[in-house]
Amino acid sequence: MSASFTDAQLAAFLAGTLVDEALIDAIEVAINADPDLAARTEALAAGHEIDPLVQAAFAPVLDAPVPERLIAAATMRDAPDEAEVVSLDEVRAARSRAAPIPANDTARGSWGWAQIGAMAASLALGVMIGGPLLKAGSDAPQGASLVLASADLDAMLDNAPSGQLVELAALGQGEVVLTFRNIDGQLCRQFMIESVGGATSDALACAGGAGEGWQIEAYGRRAAPIGEMRLAGGDAAPAVIAAVDAMIDSDPLIGADEATELSKK
Amino acid sequence: MNTDETTRQALVALIPRLRRFARVLTGNMADADDVVQACLEKAMLNLDQWQPGTRLDAWVFRIARNHWLDNRRRAHNRMGHDDISEMPDLVGDDGVAVVEAGDEARMVRAAVDALPPDQRDVVALVILEEMSYREAADTLGLPIGTVMSRLSRAKAALAKRIAGTGAVQ
Structure with a gap:
């Protein structure tokens, strides 16, 4: 089952660049059913360009005074x-x-x-x-x-x-x-x-x-x-x-x- | 210093991150702080259920999220203004840079706040808390593929909104 998806597809799945909704769902189901595929996909995880933007956007909450x-x-x-x-x-x-x-x-x-x-x-x-x-x-x-x-x-x-x-x-x-x-x-x-x-x-x-x-x-x-x-x-x-x-x-x-x-x- | 006291101090140290997590879940600081307070009270009541050696933060985030799922109908849901931009620490020396950074941050927050609730959970844990997919899956009680697909859709939605405003090339 793992073999039915390419690394490129899995990486695109993680990055949010797959446009085929049915393919996203199929990969989700396959990963949930297959620990090997899950591990293979995890290994493809990479930072995304929006990550630092999201982190910066919410950083003020970390620095704000904590209510008593x-x-x-x-x-x-x-x-x-x-x-x-x-x-x-x-x-x-x-x-x-x-x-x-x-x-x-x-x-x-x-x-x-x-x-x-x-x-x-x-x-x-x-x-x-x-x-x-x-x-x-x-x-x-x-x-x-x-x-x-x-x-x-x-x-x-x-x-x-x-x-x-x-x-x-x-x-x-x-x-x-x-x-x-x-x-x-x-x-x-x-x-x-x-x-x-x-x-x-x-x-x-x-x-x-x-x-x-x-x-x-x-x-x-x-x-x-x-x-x-x-x-x-x-x-x-x-x-x-x-x-x-x-x-x-x-x-x-x-x-x-x-x-x-x-x-x- | 006994273990309970050490754990309590660890809880206090977690509060800023817990507020950030709750802010992403709830979409506003008022509801976020209500969630954090209830979460801390529950954590204190059930401290004996936390297993030393496991992640205290993940345990506490789970309590916060469950509380929010159970109580969000009663929440204020005050939207429409950006409460984080009102936080005092955004004011810096370079006024122009701060305003520009503030505009970008405001737009990113609006994009995150517009995500469906089950995508905000994973954004908070994987992007902000920098948990692995596996850790996020364990914290949320979801299969790992589901965490991945939710984050995938969240990233697509964020990229679309943010790219439309020029913050991402």
Whole structure:
């Protein structure tokens, strides 16, 4: 069958210079049915004079600035348009419900990403998910949690005293509102973030110990943006207030005490 | 840095090429960016379905194209103006050369935008992405001869339109 077409015909076929529509169709059918003919034709492939024109015509798209929403989609730092509050306990509970599903079940993987995406959106922060929470395997440690990915935020939690407004570059402004030790002795900090867009989020993070950094224990978005940062009070997201109430096991740490505790975390 | 994070960075790096691919598919940047956003979201949701060692770009292009096939009836289809020529980087030092290059590029884009959808797919992958016929066939889920014939017809149509305007001797 291969022999029934000449190289010239095949090259013309590739170049788009055959005018006989029936011949084009016949060659297509023959190539689809004959791997040898396909290979022979592939070997005849050559650049076409219009290729560089087409490439140049669409090159500006490659050089154009990428819209923020697309980067957000690839990093799941979605623009926060859905106020949603999810507690880590809910995630863990849902996870354990999902446990009997085989590890390679795609629905389970999708569930995890969707939930986590919603959580990231609710926090309006650059959060990265700790590997263990995402892995479908059953050996994920119990302590799997959200892990802060923002160096600015990490630095604020590591160093900033309560009540000090901190610039967080792309995230907006942040402020630690409360520092305390929880019932396990971990240092925990409640903080708020006012994003550049004006949305305010509250979160509670506790030091993971053993150099694991800060882990988010609770977070939520406030119902409406507020114009300016406020000190800790009743207007923080309910999920965060509830988590603080449940975990706090020391007086609020302030001033020199806070600095001392931060230094030993 | 874990594998997921590495893959995410690779996805971010792919965005410009993905926008170009989607622009050729959809014919306009507004629809293209909607397709890219949906595609990236789907890719993130299904990252565990991508097989390391295979081409991430081909996997993502396939997601984008499938999304477009499923959703194009809802698209804006804003045609009639050339949105790429409005991109800021076309402005250069040599005003005349830029305008001439811009005119030619505009005409080539119009010719590509006028192709039937199933020819734009192969133009995007073989001419712009410089995939082999085999790679394009695998990405589009088509027999290789069909990819060849579609590109053949696309090239004929482009050559005819472009030659008619003097850009190709």
